[in-house]
Amino acid sequence: MQFVNMAANGKGGLLARSDFPLYTVNALDERHFIVAGGGGAAKTGVVNAIEVYEVKQTDNKLIASSIGRHDTGTKAVMNGCCHYDGRKHILAAGLDEKCHTYSLKYKVVSPKKNSGKTDDTVRKRKSNDGAEENGTKQINFDIEELDSFETDFNEDGSFQKTVQFSMDQKFLATGGADGFLRVWKYPELSKIFEVHAHKGDIDDVAISPANDKIVTVSRDHCACVWNAKEGSKDCELKWPLSDQYRHRACKYGLIEGSKEHYNLYTISIPVKRSQNPAPCYLAMWDSKKFTVKRMVSTGMEVLSALAISDDGTYAAVGTISGSVAVFISFSLQKLYSVSEAHNIFVTGLDFLPSSKATEAVTGDKDFTLLSISADNTIRVHQVAKRGSYSIVLLLIGLVVIVVLLFIFMAEMGL
Numbered sequence: 001m002q003f004v005n006m007a008a009n010g011k012g013g014l015l016a017r018s019d020f021p022l023y024t025v026n027a028l029d030e031r032h033f034i035v036a037g038g039g040g041a042a043k044t045g046v047v048n049a050i051e052v053y054e055v056k057q058t059d060n061k062l063i064a065s066s067i068g069r070h071d072t073g074t075k076a077v078m079n080g081c082c083h084y085d086g087r088k089h090i091l092a093a094g095l096d097e098k099c100h101t102y103s104l105k106y107k108v109v110s111p112k113k114n115s116g117k118t119d120d121t122v123r124k125r126k127s128n129d130g131a132e133e134n135g136t137k138q139i140n141f142d143i144e145e146l147d148s149f150e151t152d153f154n155e156d157g158s159f160q161k162t163v164q165f166s167m168d169q170k171f172l173a174t175g176g177a178d179g180f181l182r183v184w185k186y187p188e189l190s191k192i193f194e195v196h197a198h199k200g201d202i203d204d205v206a207i208s209p210a211n212d213k214i215v216t217v218s219r220d221h222c223a224c225v226w227n228a229k230e231g232s233k234d235c236e237l238k239w240p241l242s243d244q245y246r247h248r249a250c251k252y253g254l255i256e257g258s259k260e261h262y263n264l265y266t267i268s269i270p271v272k273r274s275q276n277p278a279p280c281y282l283a284m285w286d287s288k289k290f291t292v293k294r295m296v297s298t299g300m301e302v303l304s305a306l307a308i309s310d311d312g313t314y315a316a317v318g319t320i321s322g323s324v325a326v327f328i329s330f331s332l333q334k335l336y337s338v339s340e341a342h343n344i345f346v347t348g349l350d351f352l353p354s355s356k357a358t359e360a361v362t363g364d365k366d367f368t369l370l371s372i373s374a375d376n377t378i379r380v381h382q383v384a385k386r387g388s389y390s391i392v393l394l395l396i397g398l399v400v401i402v403v404l405l406f407i408f409m410a411e412m413g414l
Contacts (some may be wrong), residue, residue, distance in 0.1 A: 015064040022372040025348040030358035038076030070143040097158035152176035175202025193231040217247035254312030296332040307349035318346025342373035
């Protein structure tokens with residue numbers, strides 16, 4: 001397996017540059033994704049918004065154009081997740097102490113009819129907009145806020161830090177500054193249960209593909225597994241190294257695309273920084289026994305983000321230094337790495353769907369990964385199909401054989 005180090009080849013491809021800091025990214029389909037963030041309540045002139053982008057390939061280069069935006073007022077989206085119900089995408093987003101839900105409906109727009117108009121729900125960006133390309137119709141989205149509800153009640157400053165939909169779309173889980181895991185019935189948004197899961201902030205939650213377990217990781221250095229039906233505690237994740245580490249994020253990943261078989265993945269960082277920094281780790285856990293199956297050092301840069309591809313084949317990590325790396329999930333072998341892809345910390349990662357439809361848009365690649373940062377940039381990371389390496393090597397081998405054959409014939413006087 002060939003490892004791709006992009007250090008000498010740039011920072012990964014620049015897909016787009018936003019006009020606000022980005023904190024969450026979610027793929028919608030093979031050619032559309034959303035980002036969200038903003039400047040928060042500070043009156044700096046920086047907007048708070050949810051923005052939809054369309055990915056296109058131009059001159060063998062991927063670019064992304066903004067096709068819609070929804071202003072979120074005085075609060076910035078700091079975390080979020082999406083699911084598709086067969087008719088529309090639903091975004092659950094954390095804005096301070098509340099979770100807001102939004103509907104993103106597909107629609108076909110005609111450039112001529114929409115030229116020069118501004119919609120209250122979806123605001124087209126005049127620059128970098130592909131709507132008028134060749135005067136043809138294109139897919140767009142109507143973004144509508146559906147509801148909002150309070151999910152965190154910390155007395156010293158309430159703040160939702162994470163939200164996750166269950167795979168069956170029947171409930172969602174939230175965590176935040178008060179250390180409570182709260183599970184909400186969807187779409188009613190009525191509370192099923194709450195449990196005081198941690199003594200510190202809950203940084204991340206992960207719901208198993210079977211919808212029966214919820215994993216939480218916290219700044220109190222603990223990671224716990226909960227029964228998703230009534231909130232009883234099943235166990236804690238026992239870290240095999242030392243208590244000088246805490247888990248930063250957790251995600252489930254399918255095994256060979258099967259929803260019946262899956263692993264749990266975590267990224268772990270040192271509790272304290274020192275002059276002699278300790279490495280960070282990516283770990284794969286058995287989803288039944290909750291024991292470590294495999295772990296690998298990701299280096300000395302402190303990890304800040306984790307994503308798993310929808311088929312479970314790849315695991316991506318981002319760091320506070322702006323670097324991005326991709327590992328093969330079953331072996332944790334590093335496949336791709338780019339140092340300081342972003343100017344500051346990576347705030348979010350997501351893979352476009354693993355499908356032929358995606359390859360038709362993005363090219364014949366093993367994966368297409370999106371990374372975002374508070375530096376306002378969206379970057380894309382790709383690796384050529386692993387099978388293509390053998391073809392390249394075969395061609396090189398043939399050339400070498402032909403050259404050696406000519407040298408041999410010359411030596412023999414033929």
